[in-house]
Amino acid sequence: MIQALTNLFWILIFPGFVFTLAVGLVAAWLVRKVSALVQYRVGPPVYQPAADVMKLLGKEILIPQDAQRAVFVAAPLIGLSGVLLLSTVLWLALAQREFVGDIIVAIYVMVLPSLALILGSSASSSPHAAIGAGREMKLVLSYELPLLLAFVVVIIKTSGALEAGEQLSLVAIAQHTPVLSISGMLAFIVALLCVQAKLGFVPFDIAESESEVASGVMIEYSGALLALWKLMQTLMLVALPLFLVTVFLGGIGTSVASVLGGVGKYVLVLVLVILIKNTNPRVRIDQAMRFFWFYCGTALLAAVVLATLGNYYGVGWL
Amino acid sequence: MNWKLWSLKKSIWVFHVNTGACNNCDIEIVNLLTPKFDVERFGIKLVGSPRHADALLVTGGGTRQAAVRLREVYRQTAKPCVVFCMGACACGMGIFEKGYHMAGPIDKIVKEVDPNAIIAYVPGCPPKPETMISGVVKALSAL
Numbered sequence: 001m002i003q004a005l006t007n008l009f010w011i012l013i014f015p016g017f018v019f020t021l022a023v024g025l026v027a028a029w030l031v032r033k034v035s036a037l038v039q040y041r042v043g044p045p046v047y048q049p050a051a052d053v054m055k056l057l058g059k060e061i062l063i064p065q066d067a068q069r070a071v072f073v074a075a076p077l078i079g080l081s082g083v084l085l086l087s088t089v090l091w092l093a094l095a096q097r098e099f100v101g102d103i104i105v106a107i108y109v110m111v112l113p114s115l116a117l118i119l120g121s122s123a124s125s126s127p128h129a130a131i132g133a134g135r136e137m138k139l140v141l142s143y144e145l146p147l148l149l150a151f152v153v154v155i156i157k158t159s160g161a162l163e164a165g166e167q168l169s170l171v172a173i174a175q176h177t178p179v180l181s182i183s184g185m186l187a188f189i190v191a192l193l194c195v196q197a198k199l200g201f202v203p204f205d206i207a208e209s210e211s212e213v214a215s216g217v218m219i220e221y222s223g224a225l226l227a228l229w230k231l232m233q234t235l236m237l238v239a240l241p242l243f244l245v246t247v248f249l250g251g252i253g254t255s256v257a258s259v260l261g262g263v264g265k266y267v268l269v270l271v272l273v274i275l276i277k278n279t280n281p282r283v284r285i286d287q288a289m290r291f292f293w294f295y296c297g298t299a300l301l302a303a304v305v306l307a308t309l310g311n312y313y314g315v316g317w318l
Numbered sequence: 319m320n321w322k323l324w325s326l327k328k329s330i331w332v333f334h335v336n337t338g339a340c341n342n343c344d345i346e347i348v349n350l351l352t353p354k355f356d357v358e359r360f361g362i363k364l365v366g367s368p369r370h371a372d373a374l375l376v377t378g379g380g381t382r383q384a385a386v387r388l389r390e391v392y393r394q395t396a397k398p399c400v401v402f403c404m405g406a407c408a409c410g411m412g413i414f415e416k417g418y419h420m421a422g423p424i425d426k427i428v429k430e431v432d433p434n435a436i437i438a439y440v441p442g443c444p445p446k447p448e449t450m451i452s453g454v455v456k457a458l459s460a461l
Contacts, residue, residue, distance in 0.1 A: 032358070041356040047328070048361050054325035055372070060396045062369055215366040222369035222396040 015091030017084055024234035025049045030267075031237065031274050038278045049234060056227035064220050066125040075120030076221070076228035082112025083232050087239040093170035094242075094252045094262070102168040103151060106243060113232055114140045114198065117207070117217050120229075124220035132216025135285050136207035139197055142292040143204075147194040149300035153187035154178045154247050156307040174251030181317050183303035183310065188248045190296045192269070195240045196276055197288070200233070203280040204288055241269040326372060326398065327458050329361040333371035333395070337388050337424065339378030342444040343405040347375055355447045362454070368395045373454075379407035379414045380422025388424070389431050400436045400457055401428050404450065406443040436461075 010016055028049035036043025063069060086109045089101045118136050121129035155168065157178040178184035197204035208216045218229055245251065245265045252262025283291070310318030336344060350357045351364065365371055368391045380388065392401070403424045406412040411422045421427060428435045440453035 036356070036358060040353045042359050043356075044358050044361055051325045051328040051361060052331075054321060055329045058322035058325065059372075059398070062394070062396055215370065218370075219367045220369060226370060 010092065011088050015095065016088045020084070020087045020091070020235055020238050021231070024231075024238045025053075027237040027270060028234050030270060031277075034271065034274045035278050038275070049230075053227050053230055053234075056222075056230065057224050059223040061223035061225055062220075064125055067220065068123040068125075071119060071123035072220075073225065075116045075123065076225050076232065078119070079113040079116030079232045080228050080235070082109055082116065083235040083239055085109050085112075087235055087242070089170070090239060090242050090246055093174060094246060095254065101170070103155070103170055103173060103247070104168060106170060107148065107151060110198070110240075110243070111140070111144070113236060116232075117229075120221070121217035121219075126220045128216055128219045132207045132219070136217055138285050138289060139204065139207060142289040143194040143197045146190050146292050146296040146300055149297070149304060150187040150191040150194070151247065153183050153300065153303045153307050156304065156311055157181065157184055159311070170246060174246045177248070177250035179248045179250075181307075181310065183307040183318060184248065186299050186303040186306075188244070190300055191244055191248065192272060193276075193296065194292070195244060196273055197292075198240055199236055199273065201273065201277040203276075203283045205282060206285050206288060237270070241266055241273065244269050323461065327461065329363075330372050330400075330454070330458070331363050331365045331370055332373045332375050333365055333368045333391070335374055335376045335388060335391055337376055337378040337384035337408070337422070337427075338381035339405065339407060343377035343408075346444045346447055346450070347377070347404065349447050350450060355451065357451065360454075368392075371395050371399060373400045373402055375402050375404050376408050376424045377404045379411040379417075379420055380424050380427050381419050382421045383419075385421035385427045388427050392428055392431050392435070398436070400438060400461075401425075402450075402453065402457070403437065403439045405445055406441055409439045409441050412443065 012018065026046070029044070029046050032048065033043040063072060086106060089106055089109070093101075114136060118133045118140075121133040121136070154173060158173050158176045179188045193204075200208055208218060218226065221229060245262065249265045249269075252259055252265075306318045310316065334344070334347060349355065350362075368374070374392065374395060376388065378384065401424070403409045407414060408422075408424045411417075411420055414420050425435075425437045425439075428437060436457075438453055438457035440450055442449055445453070
């Protein structure tokens with residue numbers, strides 16, 4: 001009973017929903033504020049993301065006449081619970097609790113938001129949303145391969161230093177910093193770009209490009225359902241950079257100094273993402289696909305070879 | 319204050335509808351987003367779909383072709399929402415008042431759909447960005 005209550009507390013309050021949401025709202029504000037500063041504007045006040053979500057919760061929900069009602073309503077919930085699960089797993093791994101799921105679980109759960117987005121927009125029976133869903137699907141196909149290869153590099157890099165049966169555990173991987181080597185650095189850069197695409201930020205916001213398909217995948221959503229999508233994106237803003245910090249940058253740790261360092265790492269990754277967002281134009285879907293498959297894929301194949309060689313000959317920096 | 323009203327006032331998402339304007343008002347509206355005026359300070363943001371919008375910025379006098387579309391867009395907007403008539407044409411059809419092709423003004427077209435629609439008027443040809451901001455502020459303080 002006590003165990004169940006503690007678990008519930010972990011999932012719902014402290015590192016789970018409420019805490020992640022609070023961090024996410026600050027991160028969402030940071031995205032808009034830093035973008036504004038880059039463009040010599042003042043930018044919104046700190047409560048802006050919270051006000052947006054509150055407003056959407058209070059508005060009317062419109063469901064298109066031809067939409068698949070059940071799927072249309074369920075899709076944002078699926079997406080939100082996927083990100084929630086991912087962030088809870090990550091926080092627990094960072095706090096070095098015993099077993100919470102390995103890197104495969106995290107990769108698996110990470111696809112859920114994009115799948116939910118495709119599901120929801122296909123259910124809305126709008127031609128703009130259909131184009132958005134198609135683009136999102138192609139984007140998922142483009143970046144999943146490099147992202148998986150990047151994690152393969154990490155697993156190869158850390159496997160030499162880990163006991164058998166621990167190679168895939170997030171807790172164990174979080175003790176190492178694979179980024180301090182050539183192959184790890186390559187993998188980190190590519191994973192950062194994949195996270196950019198996963199977050200739906202420029203240059204990879206092809207699925208919800210506002211100027212061409214009028215916010216594509218989300219076009220038919222309004223009111224509380226749109227608020228759920230916005231919450232999902234807010235939570236992803238926490239979970240995905242945190243995942244990079246866990247896997248590539250050595251996690252956050254438990255002592256006061258290392259927690260401060262961990263927060264620094266998270267903010268660093270977030271600001272990198274924002275700066276990429278603000279200094280690049282949107283690419284076409286075929287350009288994105290070519291970029292991810294040919295350039296990122298080739299770079300990562302080289303990284304995998306380098307990491308294997310380094311492991312075999314015991315050279316740490318390869 | 320009620321949380322719904324507070325958050326609505328702090329986060330106005332705007333959808334821009336052109337009903338036959340000469341583009342002058344549209345340019346001034348886009349001007350609101352530039353560093354000089356930066357309405358994102360007040361949480362105002364342009365969105366791409368009327369379903370996301372809290373305010374419709376309507377420019378132009380409302381031609382017969384555009385009136386049908388304007389009614390449809392108003393129906394698709396999630397309520398509560400405010401309609402802003404931007405510029406002289408939108409407020410009272412301006413110099414096109416006697417034109418054969420006009421179905422406006424905007425308030426008449428919108429009220430055919432919803433007699434209780436909240437409508438704000440910002441006159442000018444084109445209204446200055448400052449005027450638009452002050453119009454939005456006045457409309458919001460009347461809510």
